[in-house]
Amino acid sequence: MSDKPDVDTLITTLAGKVDNHLAVHHRDSPLMVGVHTGGVWVAKKLHALLGIDEPLGTLNINFYRDDFTRIGMHPMVTPSELVSVDDRHVVLIDDVLYTGRTIRAALNEIFDWGRPASVTLGVLVERPGREIPIQADAIGVRLDLASHEYVKLGGPDPLSLNITRKG
Amino acid sequence: MRVRIAGARVVDPANSVDAITDVFIADGCVQGIGNAPDGFEIERDLDATGQILIPGIVDLRARLREPGAEHKATIASETRAAARGGITTLCCPPDTDPVIDTPAVAELIHQRAAESRLARVEVLGALTRNLDGRNLAEMGALKEAGCLGVSNALAPVTDTEVMLRAMEYAGTFGLTVFVHAEDARLADGRLVHDGPVATRLGLAGIPEIAETIGVARELLLVEQTGTRVHFCHLSTGPAVDMVRDARSHGLPVSADVAIHQLLLTESDVGSFEANAHVRPPLRSLDDQARLRAGVRAGVIGSICSDHQPHELDAKLNPFPETEPGISSLDGLLALVLDLVDAKELTLVQAVAALTSGPAAALGVERGTLGVGAAADVCLFDPDEQWTLDDASMLSRGHNTPFKGRNLKGRVRICMVDGRVVFEAPSA
């Protein structure tokens, strides 16, 4: 598979799906939160496209990762920035949904900041390989990659999707 | 056994000998140098080509821990290490437990040494009773019991009048007073040299003046009393100068330095290296240079081990809570040879500092290979390489900052009274 999807098109698609999902479930005044680093790049564009007033929140899930005991400490240069999420409809945005562990960590962190009314998960790319029972509510594109294939969002400008193969 | 040691480089500063020649030993004495005495029938012919023969080393100060601290070491274990190291006479300071302030303790030590028969053990008697710095010890009786001198070891005599009387009394019996010169108040409870290392590590420092003030006082008392004084383990450059001046004015003083003071400095305390915790402390590079110069000039007549073996626990604590002292019998000869290698001392100067110098300080007929002298000899291979480590150390104490150090120079044969007390297995 060598065709690289156009990221801007995907973001527009994703924006539409997020908007739709929020409308269907009557979720007003959404609070958008991007997961560093790729998720924040995507969220910035979505945030503009969807015309959300409230500033974009960002999550650095470094302190919530499940692999601290295996890989140790990274000094965090960009800390999480979030306002209170109590009773808010949070829209969580990430670039790639793969194993589900990043979203698991992000959800844990969000719930340490307060008690949201709901969380809508929007991802630019969804691919097989889930290790945690997590699903996205809105997806830009579904890529059916094999286990030895990896997709990564390059950026911040321009944004591009890069697929690599290992082994 | 009638022995010929053939072809060694014989270095005997007491008799100004430095030549490749043969030495003949029989009946516990040196019978001849160079030519065989008339009718000498050789029973054992030792080929000592390439090796160096010196008088058995006279170690001015070694703690054997008996009586009182047998958990650290014993006379048997330490004389065995001495023999392996070519040391044939050890002198023990009086700070045993009980203190050597009665003839009985002196006799006990002599007896123990005689039982193992591996080295001669001499003792210094106490200057004051129980080293209390207040009441004189029975120095007459101690001399009779064989004490070669008197000392207050590391215990201070802060009362100047007591020191004055003690020196006068020692002089009455012709005894040399072996002094650890230190102003107690400036040194008490402190740990390392008072300088940049002490400051960086936050350890209480002992200033140089602690030693020089002590030396100054004792020198004035020598002038007053005429008693012979030997300064133990000098550690500062200024003290060397003071001793030099005193000697040039004819005062009866001598001095020794511990081998580690010639090779290490305060920076060897590193990051709280407990094996570098010693008393007096390791000092500056300048002090070390001046101590070396003092040995070269003969102002410091002896290099000693200042052997202080410890059990493991003594050093297994935060630095300030460790006991000071280095176990130094095993490496003494090789470490002195390091100084010769580094061209800090000539071989003759080094051997003198280990043999004739200490013998003179103790006032004994040792450290010499003259015809008729007791055959205390040390034959060593100057090129043999070995490592000072737990496997090679024979002393019960392994507390040394030199552990792991590669050394050159190892004893092949050591004799006391013409009797072999150590012989290395043939290669």
Next chain:
Amino acid sequence: MKKTREMRSSAESLQVDAHGRLKHFLSIDGLDRGLLISILDTAESFAGVGERAIKKVPLLRGKTIVNLFFEPSTRTRTTFELAAKRLSADVLNINATTSSTTKGESLLDTLRTLEAMHCDMFVVRHAQSGAAHFIARHAAPHISVINGGDGRHAHPTQAMLDMFTIRRHKGEFASLKVAIVGDVAHSRVARSQIHALVTLGAAEVRIVAPRTLVPPGVESMGVTVYNDLHTGLADVDVVILLRLQNERMQGALLPSSHEYFQYYGVTEEKLAPAKPDAIVMHPGPLNRGVEIDSDVADGSRSVILRQVGYGIAIRMAVMSMAIGSHAAAEREDG
């Protein structure tokens, strides 16, 4: 001398592993600028945690941190405890001044007993210089040691929170003139601060004290010595005050705290030679009327109260870095 080099290099590598990661945090001495900056940056990430509703991150959940205090201290112990809890670790407080050690148990034996309880980290405060190094040398390989203050030698977490404070309020170190005023001779805090300031590249590090309180050869640590407060504070950006302890009056080092205050106590007036926007710091607790007067302590230039909060973030940073390095190393060794 071969042996000396071996000894020194092994001492330096006690704190840092082969990959440059912090294994133990024992002294600023021996750490390079890059590592100090990572500690400050990591602490920045933790600084916000205390303002959240849930003041915790799960980073050290399941880990046990032992506060092994051989010297009494409420403040330092509490901040370490808070830091550990904000990392979701379990905390064990051992007040060794009253426990087995006074019954004569050796430090090593106390250590072995605690290790048998499967702890991950010791925070050690001890009255003897070198105690933290000793514990780090003899502790089981999986354990990290943080020095909470040893004798007169070092108090590295205090120094780092002081550096954090300076960076927060003054920016980069390269242009700063810093004066440390007080009993430097007996201060572990001062020694660590001096190492940190010099390593971080401060323009000038001064100590101001009467001669009896200046340790010998201290210039070799990279400081200029002043015995006069007025000249010592001239044009400085940061004034760090050290606490004067009562014992100094007994040891023939100072005649009285009254005289000390006269000549070295900092008042608004005495601060005049410093830069107008200079900040005043103090590790606490304050001796009002001895090293500092209330006008300054409560005044606009004082950042003393902020230092405390930063202390929790710094401790969170070093704890997580040290435990993280051990974890990563274990994983690498397989």
